[in-house]
Structure formats: structure tokens, C-alpha cells
Amino acid sequence: MAGIELVNVQKSYVVEKRNVQVLSGISLQVPEESITVILGKSGCGKTTLLRLVGELEQPDGGEIRYGAVHKTAFVFQEPRLMPWLNVTDNICFGLKKQALDSLEIQSIIYTVGLEGFERAYPFQLSGGMQQRVSIARALAYQPTFIMMDEPFAALDYFTREQMQRELLRVQKSQGASILFVTHSIDEALLLGHKIVIIEEGLIKAEFDLPKSEKLPNLLDEEFIEWKRNIIQNLNVHI
Template sequence: MAGIELINVHKQYRVEDRTVPVLRGIGLQIPERQITVILGRSGCGKTTLLRLTGGLEEADAGEIRYEGPHRTAFVFQEPRLMPWLTVWGNVTFGLEKREISRKKVEDIIATVGLTGFEKAYPSQLSGGMQQRTAIARALAYQPSFIMMDEPFAALDYFTREQMQRELLRVQQKQGSSILFVTHSIDEALILGHRIVVIENGLVKAEYRVPESAGDRNLLDDTFISLKRDIIKSL
């Protein structure tokens, strides 16, 4: 299976005069062209796992294997846009002209629903539109994997729900490979093709969302049953 494989990955941090273990031997397959959701309580090691997988930190032990081209982009809780750049400037920030065509940038901006706002500055955008710009920037980098660390956590309920649906639509259109961290069970059910529950630095359980559950209606019996199972594992 192409994608990323974590083999017995360990990570600990030094806090003052003591060592705090965060990941205690993670083994995990992360397939390409799907959304894999890492779900768990605060402090369980979700973000550390994401940072290790994305190459922002190194594991103390174990191995992380990448199959095929390895190029990652990140989307964080805050959009982290350059306030002096327009939407277009932020999306193409750091890219050479030879890396991406104007038509491709236009297509990406259209995909995230920002056509007509190319010349707008971050201060002129809503929170949801700023986060769409951050997602467009990640797509423009043409990564093999997009690492998303609770990117909708700071948004209000209605904007968050809209962004979740938008992300699903973008992923289906682009065929993007995404590793998504959240502590929300509902968000995991809405977005995930696979849901991985982390507890105390270990993989506690894994779930697959049925392929037939296309509309992600959380009131459907399939999702109610799956949510019950996930709650039991937390």
C-alpha cells in the first residue's frame, strides 16, 4: 500500500529534570489519496505524531517509511497568512513560476471557492476564507501529503461545518492524501476514510468509514453505531 508507514515509533521530551514519553511504539499505515484522521484527547500525542510524520521533528526510535515521492505541506489551527500579500500572493508564496502555472493557481483558488478574491488581503477575509487560502497554499505546493493540525478548531460551529464539507469536496476533486488531527469525534466521522484513535502514545483502535457513507449524515444508523464504538474506545 503506497503512502506512509510508521514502525515502532517512539518520542519523548525533556521537561525540566524529567523525561516525558509521548509516543510509545506507534505502528501505523497511512494510505495515499485518503483522509486519515488521528483522533484522541488533548495530550495523547496526536500533534507529535503529525509533526514526526511530516518531518518537522525526528523520532527517538523506530522508523518512518515514505513510499513514492515525499513532499509535505502543513495547515495549522491558525491560517498563518502573510498580511501584506493578497490571496494570490499567499497561495503562490515560496513557489517559483516554473513550479506551478497561472492556470493551475486559478484552478486551485476556484477549488477552494475563492474565485473573485484573488486580490483581497487577509484582513479583508473572514476566518473561513483565510483558512481556505491556507488550504489553497498547501495544494499549490503539490505535496504528496497534507498534514492538518486541527485547522478548523478556531472557527465558529457553522463555519467549521462548512469548511469540513469543503475539505471533503476538495479532497475528492484533487485526490489529495491528508493526515488530519482532531479531538472531535464528529469531525473525525465527517472527514475520515480511516479513523485512528490514539491514547497514551499508542494506537488504541482503528476504524474504517464505509464507502457507502458518502453524504456523511451523522444521524444515519451507520454513523451512530460507529460513534458509539469510538466513544467506547476513548
């Protein structure tokens, strides 16, 4: 089996003695070597789905089948940096000793635009810079499967675009599979090979997008049509 397969996955939480069903039976195929984007409104269960795939939580029902052995990395909504480590040490946090040489680490630092901040501690960085360190930490691990939970939400427009390009480059060069959660339709269209819309704990629609060598132009007629479709499925009134 290639990729990851979710079969009728369910998850609920008890909130103030009340059972809240977050995922009501998700069945999904996450293909290998491509970017699958989970799209939905806040509170629809996107993050829960990602945490279940990342084995940070166990589902109440259903099954998650993993294909080949994956080297996984997770970029959380918050940077989650170790406050006692500087930028370089945080980036190397998941690595075994000397897994990367200093040039490779420097190249990753350059990619995320943090040159000159190698020795800085997290409390000395802005929120966006911290998030870039968190992304660099995941990239340095050289994973074959990356889970990303709204990783670019804290970044400015230019950095976000740069990071999106970098993500596409890494995905292509390493052949990594990426499960990407966002609530931005444009970001989903820019990055996704497959877009899955979740609503109230269920998959409402799936779209398979054509693979492109470069960042797609969202002003193309084709993408405007995709966007219209997605907006209709999300029940967004504009």
C-alpha cells in the same frame, strides 16, 4: 510499499528538566489515496505524530517509512501566513513561478470563499479567513499527501462543512492521501476512511470506515454505532 508506515515511533520532550514521553511506540499504516484521521483528547500526541510524519521533527526511536515520492503540504493549527504578502501571494507561496495561471488561483480563492479579498493582507482578515487562506495555500500546491492539524477548528459551521466537502472533492479528484488530526468525533466520522484513536502516546483503537461518494449522514444508525464505539474507546463519559 504504498502509503506511509510508522514502526514503533517514539518521541519525548524535556519540560522543566522532566522527561515527558509523548509517543510511546506508535506503529501505523497510512494508506494511499484515502483519509486517515488521528483522533484523541488534547495533549495525547496527535500534533507530535503529524510533525514527525511531516519531518518537522525527528523521532527518538522507531522508523517512518515513506512509500512513493510525495508532494506534501501541511495545514497547521494556526494559519501561519506571511504578514507581508497579500491573500493571492500567500496562496502562491509554495508554488514555482507561473505554476498556476490566474484563473486557477481565482478558482481556489472562490473555493475557500475569499473572492474580493485577493489583495487583502493577513492583518485585515479574521481568524477564520486567515485559516481559509492557509488551506488554499495547501490546495494550490496540488499535493499528493496533505497533513492537516485541526484545520477547521477556527471556522464557523457552514464554512467548515463547505471546506469538508471541498477536502473530500480534492482527495477524490487528485487521489491525494490525507493525514488529518482532529478532536472532533463527528468530523472524524465525516471525513475519515480510517480512524486512529490515540491515548497517552499509544494507539488505542483503529476503525476502517466504508468509503462513501458523498458526505455521510451522521444520523444513520450505522454511524451512530461507530460513534458509540469511538466514545467508548475515548473513555468519554456522556
